[in-house]
Amino acid sequence: MDEQERPAFAGTPDTRERVLDERERARRGERAAAIAADLPVKDIVAVALTWVDTSGISRTKAVPPTGLRDAATWGVGMSPVFDAFLLDDSIVAGRYAGGPVGDLRLHPDLDRLVPLAGMPGWAWAPAERFTQDGTEHPIDARGVLRREAARLASQGWSVRAAFEVEWAVSRGDGEDFVPACRGPAYGMTRITELSGYLRDLLHALAETGVSVVQVHPEYAAGQLELSVAPEDPVGAADTMVLVRETIRAVSFRHGLAASFSPKVLAEGVGNGGHVHLSLWRENAAKGTEGTGNAMAGGDGPYGMTGAGEAFVAGILDRLPALLAVGAPSVASYLRLVPSHWAGAFACWGLENREAALRFVTGPAATSSRSANLEVKCFDAAANPYLALAALLAAGRAGIGAGSVLPEPVDVDPASLDPAERAARGIAALPSSLEESVRAFEADPVLRAALGEAVADTVAVVRRGEIALFDGAAPEEIVAATRWRH
Numbered sequence: 001m002d003e004q005e006r007p008a009f010a011g012t013p014d015t016r017e018r019v020l021d022e023r024e025r026a027r028r029g030e031r032a033a034a035i036a037a038d039l040p041v042k043d044i045v046a047v048a049l050t051w052v053d054t055s056g057i058s059r060t061k062a063v064p065p066t067g068l069r070d071a072a073t074w075g076v077g078m079s080p081v082f083d084a085f086l087l088d089d090s091i092v093a094g095r096y097a098g099g100p101v102g103d104l105r106l107h108p109d110l111d112r113l114v115p116l117a118g119m120p121g122w123a124w125a126p127a128e129r130f131t132q133d134g135t136e137h138p139i140d141a142r143g144v145l146r147r148e149a150a151r152l153a154s155q156g157w158s159v160r161a162a163f164e165v166e167w168a169v170s171r172g173d174g175e176d177f178v179p180a181c182r183g184p185a186y187g188m189t190r191i192t193e194l195s196g197y198l199r200d201l202l203h204a205l206a207e208t209g210v211s212v213v214q215v216h217p218e219y220a221a222g223q224l225e226l227s228v229a230p231e232d233p234v235g236a237a238d239t240m241v242l243v244r245e246t247i248r249a250v251s252f253r254h255g256l257a258a259s260f261s262p263k264v265l266a267e268g269v270g271n272g273g274h275v276h277l278s279l280w281r282e283n284a285a286k287g288t289e290g291t292g293n294a295m296a297g298g299d300g301p302y303g304m305t306g307a308g309e310a311f312v313a314g315i316l317d318r319l320p321a322l323l324a325v326g327a328p329s330v331a332s333y334l335r336l337v338p339s340h341w342a343g344a345f346a347c348w349g350l351e352n353r354e355a356a357l358r359f360v361t362g363p364a365a366t367s368s369r370s371a372n373l374e375v376k377c378f379d380a381a382a383n384p385y386l387a388l389a390a391l392l393a394a395g396r397a398g399i400g401a402g403s404v405l406p407e408p409v410d411v412d413p414a415s416l417d418p419a420e421r422a423a424r425g426i427a428a429l430p431s432s433l434e435e436s437v438r439a440f441e442a443d444p445v446l447r448a449a450l451g452e453a454v455a456d457t458v459a460v461v462r463r464g465e466i467a468l469f470d471g472a473a474p475e476e477i478v479a480a481t482r483w484r485h
Contacts, residue, residue: 018143020107020134025073031110032072039065039123042115049076049106049127050241052141054097054461055087056328056381056485058241061106062122068108075105075130083139083457086464087329087381087484094460096453097139104137105130112238117207118200118249124208126238138453141385142234148389148449149233152396157294157307158280159395160230160372161388163240166271166380167247168223168264169194170257177264177482179222180256190217190224198224201250210243219341220269230276230372233392237384240273244380260380260485262327262335266474270335272342273326273380276360277391278372279311295359295371301405302350302361303371312348312357312373313405314398315391319346319356319377320430324440324462325390326378330433330469331481335379338414338428343376345413347426348405354412356429377429381485386450386458393449437462 020028039047046062049071053059059082063071084091084098092098108125116122129140136143152159169180180197183189191198198215205212211229218225226247228239244260251258263270279294298305304312315322327336338344343356350359356377362370378387397403406425413426421427430436437459440446447455469477 017147018128018130018136020130025134028107028110029069029073032108033069035110035113036065036068039068043121044115044123045121047071047108047113047123047125048116049108049125050245051106051127051129052241052383052385053082053085054139054383054386054457055085055465056383057085057087058245059085061127071106071108072110075107076127077103078106078129080104080137080139084461084464086461086468087481088468090464090468092460092464095456097457097460103132105132109238114208114242116246116249117204118246118253124242124245126241138451139457141383141389141454142237144450144454145237145385145389145392146234148392148396151449152392155396155399156281157396157399159233159392160278160280161233161236162228162230162276163236163384164272164274164276165226165228165240165243165247165260166218166223166273167225167244167258167260168220168271169197169251170222170259171255173257175479175483177222177259181217181222183217185219186217194224197250197254197256200254201247204246204250205243208242208246210239210246220264223264223269223271230278233388234385237388240384257483259482261478261481261483262329262331262379262381263474263478264482266334266478269340269342270331271380272335272376273378273382273384273387275326275375275378275387275391276372277375277395279308279395281307293368293371295373296361296367296369301408302359303367306402307399309405310398310401310403311395312359312398313403314396314401315373315375315394316346316348316357316405317398317403318394318443318446320436320439321443321446322390322394322440323377323430323436324433324458325446326375326382326387327436328383328433328458328462329379329381329481330465330472331477332379332381333430333432334474334477336377336429336431339412341376344429345409345421345426346429347409347413349409352409352411354414355409359408381481386454389450390446393446396449397445433462433466437466
């Protein structure tokens with residue numbers, strides 16, 4: 001965009017807190033009017049504006065094309081109470097969220113507005129949340145991520161990110177889970193059984209502009225996985241929401257139901273929400289020209305540069321606290337168990353799928369662009385915007401501190417006896433949401449990066465879910481969580 005089109009900002013380059021002044025409102029309104037004029041031609045009857053709440057659930061309000069200009073200019077009214085919703089739609093009260101008083105405004109991000117091929121007649125746009133006076137709402141997760149990316153950018157760094165999307169497909173519309181395919185784990189039989197469903201899904205994603213890298217059957221019954229191309233952090237989180245809603249819509253049209261829950265059945269493995277990250281800078285890798293991937297071309301472990309290693313080490317150092325954002329449900333800890341490829345130990349390793357952090361170099365000839373970090377301990381109950389914001393903040397703190405990585409782990413940590421794990425500094429990650437919340441509340445870096453309003457609300461909502469499932473058996477937790485995310 002040119003200079004006249006840039007939104008107004010207030011504050012330092014680090015905070016980049018947006019303000020909708022008169023000029024910016026007019027610009028958005030004019031652009032929305034031009035877009036709205038074309039929507040009826042495409043048979044679009046409504047635009048769904050979505051945001052993701054603290055419990056990781058996508059909420060929405062929708063407007064017809066005739067209302068898009070007003071939505072872009074003045075926003076759509078919405079209670080701030082949804083930040084304090086639990087996954088069962090009950091409400092907790094914190095210092096910054098909860099209760100019947102107040103209003104905020106949902107403004108569509110017109111850059112991401114796209115017709116939903118999986119839902120004919122509908123379009124979608126992620127919502128930016130502002131107060132009535134035009135300042136960014138303090139618990140707007142998308143704004144939190146944008147600001148954290150800006151902090152890294154002010155230091156000359158950018159991050160490319162992507163989420164892996166795992167889901168389990170069920171037949172029928174009951175509360176129970178009935179696997180929609182019977183083929184073996186990773187077996188071609190599953191593709192054969194669901195070929196028409198997957199064909200329509202891939203068509204729908206292509207029509208919405210999503211770049212799918214691969215799709216394959218996963219381990220658990222009825223489980224599939226889809227990977228997408230990396231983007232800037234906000235774009236990656238937006239795409240995660242779009243992909244999941246497209247999967248959900250196409251599933252319904254095929255008489256199926258999709259579950260993204262950390263646990264679909266109490267036994268067996270669950271759905272992860274793995275995050276891939278790479279750190280980039282001009283001339284980041286020694287001897288390179290142009291934009292360099294700090295995860296390759298250096299003298300550090302497996303070719304990392306010093307900054308790349310520090311970024312990874314910063315995340316490793318804060319994994320227990322990060323879980324309060326990335327593994328945010330009581331059900332998450334039914335998934336996060338050893339020897340299930342869930343990453344239950346705070347360690348890292350080259351291509352080690354039992355380590356919480358798996359370092360991926362890719363083929364030697366492509367490592368300069370493909371080397372990245374996979375965070376395996378996160379799941380799809382997470383708000384993707386908050387999850388990425390917290391990871392970026394932890395990595396940024398590692399760069400600032402010049403953090404270094406311990407020795408990599410090249411075995412399943414669970415196969416080591418406790419004494420050897422202790423000697424190598426390999427600790428188990430929290431085994432309960434309560435443990436991770438305590439670590440989160442004690443972490444000044446994450447609280448400062450997310451802001452006090454977000455940090456307080458995260459802790460309040462997590463403790464609300466802990467109380468909700470107090471004394472519940474795993475089967476009860478799974479049944480209550482299965483269809484919520």
